[in-house]
Amino acid sequence: MIAPFARPLYVMLKPVGSRCNLACQYCYYQEKGNTLLSEKLLEEFTRQYLEAQTMPQVLFTWHGGEPLLRPLSFYKKALELQRRYGQGLQIDNCLQTNGTLLTDEWCQFLRDNNFLVGISIDGPQYMHNSFRGTSWHDVMRGISLLQKYDVQWNAMATVNAANAEHPVELYRFFHHIGCEFLQFTPIVIPPPVPEGNVGKTSVSPAQWGHFLCAVYDEWVQHDVGKLFVQLFDATLANWTGTPPGICSMAPTCGHAAIMEADGSVYSCDHFVFPEYRLGNIRQHTITSMLYSERQQQFGQQKRDALPRQCRECRFLFACHGECPKNRFTADRYGNYGLNYLCEGYHQFFIHVADDMDFMANELKANRSPANIIAHKDKSLKNNKAK
Numbered sequence: 001m002i003a004p005f006a007r008p009l010y011v012m013l014k015p016v017g018s019r020c021n022l023a024c025q026y027c028y029y030q031e032k033g034n035t036l037l038s039e040k041l042l043e044e045f046t047r048q049y050l051e052a053q054t055m056p057q058v059l060f061t062w063h064g065g066e067p068l069l070r071p072l073s074f075y076k077k078a079l080e081l082q083r084r085y086g087q088g089l090q091i092d093n094c095l096q097t098n099g100t101l102l103t104d105e106w107c108q109f110l111r112d113n114n115f116l117v118g119i120s121i122d123g124p125q126y127m128h129n130s131f132r133g134t135s136w137h138d139v140m141r142g143i144s145l146l147q148k149y150d151v152q153w154n155a156m157a158t159v160n161a162a163n164a165e166h167p168v169e170l171y172r173f174f175h176h177i178g179c180e181f182l183q184f185t186p187i188v189i190p191p192p193v194p195e196g197n198v199g200k201t202s203v204s205p206a207q208w209g210h211f212l213c214a215v216y217d218e219w220v221q222h223d224v225g226k227l228f229v230q231l232f233d234a235t236l237a238n239w240t241g242t243p244p245g246i247c248s249m250a251p252t253c254g255h256a257a258i259m260e261a262d263g264s265v266y267s268c269d270h271f272v273f274p275e276y277r278l279g280n281i282r283q284h285t286i287t288s289m290l291y292s293e294r295q296q297q298f299g300q301q302k303r304d305a306l307p308r309q310c311r312e313c314r315f316l317f318a319c320h321g322e323c324p325k326n327r328f329t330a331d332r333y334g335n336y337g338l339n340y341l342c343e344g345y346h347q348f349f350i351h352v353a354d355d356m357d358f359m360a361n362e363l364k365a366n367r368s369p370a371n372i373i374a375h376k377d378k379s380l381k382n383n384k385a386k
Ligand code: SF4
Pocket: 247, 248, 249, 252, 253, 254, 255, 256, 268, 269, 270, 302, 322, 323, 324, 325
């Protein structure tokens, strides 16, 4: 039986709408509304959101645009409201930022209030600045400040036309700067018309496959259990039959809505279009919108719309056709709706299948999946000795 809210109810916030101090070339949010979230709506949201929770842990995610364009006083107010309406709940806050506006004062605040900070950075300077203006030095200064104040942080790197060919260099860069949690997001800008070309910042399916395999090979030799790569974790989770911590690798969507600064709630951050608007918290409760038939359908559609090639795929359990926003190509039977990145994912799953079997077995036997490092080392030595 499917229990729709067995997982915590989750709505991401856009406190500044699409306002940002950068203008990254591949940004999917630039044309969205740029209203500021008022304190009145923030209070309404906080009250409803906390009342709607079915589990004791609650996550607030502050997303943009660039959420640090709001002053510190806004977030102080937000925490005050969380304390007022969230008694007895364990509340965590996560902030996704480009990092360029971080200061000592921000970092002290973030550390004192246990924020987890996600920093968008696409690798070393020449890769990062390809599509993110000239912001690299400012981002790096932000990361140093986070480290100085011991703020928990992770890196979110897009994989795009400029850095996809340099997987090992990219991965080593993150290792070198002391990153412990790394998330890769493939840039896919859909063609404006069917049969057209994807946007020029996009990664190609073959590049994506090669990128993942090359980064995986670095990771599996040295860093399992030390540096967490979200997609590898999610793959292992699916291999063991546990829910992956990332929606694109889950069988259905629908658990992660977003609220725009005007109070409108949408099915997902990547579907902020009128047809996916669930309502506005001024007129509807968060619970009624997230439990609505429309949102349930949006969630199920991910599974229901899978093309035949996916349904027959031996890696469906690990891939689930990835994110529906990327499904705009034809499968081998001519059915519309295959994921543009399919070839890359398929290559990656073939590449890691034996290792995933090994790590899943280790987990089943209550041993550490990091044993894969020694296992691979031994196999390599045996092969050399032959
Ligand atoms: S549409 Fe994509 S981003 Fe949105 S919930 Fe589904 S998998 Fe996640």
